[in-house]
Amino acid sequence: MKKAIITVVGKDTVGIIAKVCTYLAAEKINILDISQTIVQGYFNMMMIVDISGTEKAFGQVVTDLDELGQEIGVSIRCQMEEIFDSMHRI
């Protein structure tokens, strides 16, 4: 399993999760966990996903999600999980 972390930050609006999930489903990226909070109207979501099923290069997924974020008007980052693991786990 190859895990990545997707973070979505921005002003809350209808259909953010739906649009992200639609993209992930189309690319055969499985969602393992979702957590989400709204602080002062700002939407803050984190997804842990498994990217081993997708045929796309990871760099392309990063670009696609970035573009999707610009369409919806939120910031979407997709990063390999290791950067968080190495920083927060010994």
Place this chain on the structure above:
Amino acid sequence: MINIMEVTETNDMIQKEMLDVRTITMGISLLDCIDSDLKLLNEKIYHKIYESAKDLVAVGEEISREYGIPIVNKRISVTPIALVGGAACKSAEDFVSIAQTLDRVAKEVGVNFIGGYSALVSKGMTPAEEMLIRSIPQALSCTERVCSSVNVGSTKTGINMNAVKLMGEVIKETAEYTRDSDSLGCAKLVVFCNAPDDNPFMAGAFHGVTEADRIINVGVSGPGVVKKALEKVRGESFEVLCETIKKTAFKVTRVGQLVAKEASDKLGVPFGIVDLSLAPTPAVGDSVADILCEIGLEYAGAPGTTAALALLNDQVKKGGVMASSYVGGLSGAFIPVSEDQGMIDAVVAGALTLEKLEAMTCVCSVGLDMIAVPGDTKATTLSGIIADEMAIGMINQKTTAVRLIPVVGKGVGETVEFGGLLGYAPIMPVNRFSCDAFVNRGGRIPAPIHSFKN
């Protein structure tokens, strides 16, 4: 499993506090390129570097994209050219032709600096080494990306005062050769004591002879992250302060270790070291001086500065050492003037002098770095400043370096603009009393008593 708080913390460091990997530097040995035919030597050097590093920039960008962490620079360091060119070069111009080859291949593979136009002369100089040193002004004026360094002393060998005298003259001459660009050549020239073989940071990087054929070294940074963390513990005791720096340094270095391992795997080149330095840039919020202010000083340079820097440097090392399997290079806090907005502000406010900077170099990781001085500063005065700095390194068994820029045609009160990562600097006054008789003695200063450990 990773939680949302941790993810936010990491991403805030990257997006708001300017956490980045400052450089991936590929060290390449040129020892197997040595040839007595200059043309052939240049060809071999070009091909070895090109073949080794052609994917370096692309791989750096790929890693940056995958982990969402900026990797600011991709660079190359090579075996000191004085060793590589000794058999082929009969004149300074011959050495300059190698510098031009390095510049050409650096542009071809897309790295922004290539280090190693260097000579290691801490005890004595061979004719080839002296020739290379004398060629530095010309080499740095006719190339764009080549960086040069000369090691003139060490704890084991003492200080080569002939080389110190020569370097004062070479710095002056380099300033003269590059006067049209505010003596920018001097920003690419470092004089060292105890130069490390595996330093990934420019301008002093070279690939030591003790190293493998090729190696990946990574330099991390993150003064902004430390500053932000310290904002949360204002007024707390030194114990809390030190713990906070240590924990932050650990996290920053872990990112460097990850990037180093990835780069090493993707390029098929062994991982060398992580250099866990706090390297500032002129950008606001990326300053080591700001950390000193956060520790409790009005400006860098105020009484207490040396102590604050000492604890900062030590805690950075303590936090970082456990985060990486191999730590090396310079590893500590850099205190360049022109590359750090907080330092520039301190100089302008009159809080920071050259003498205080010298004291600070006793406890930081490098030395007198990126300091602009008046263009009419005498060569012997520059040599005297170098000798002082080398003595600090020699006696304290640490790396010290001098990167001074005597800006031709400018004096105290004026400002010099280098642009980009090199920043800008107010020209600082230099002690005007003579040290001619001292510098002109010739010979070398013997190694200190505590170097005899056998």
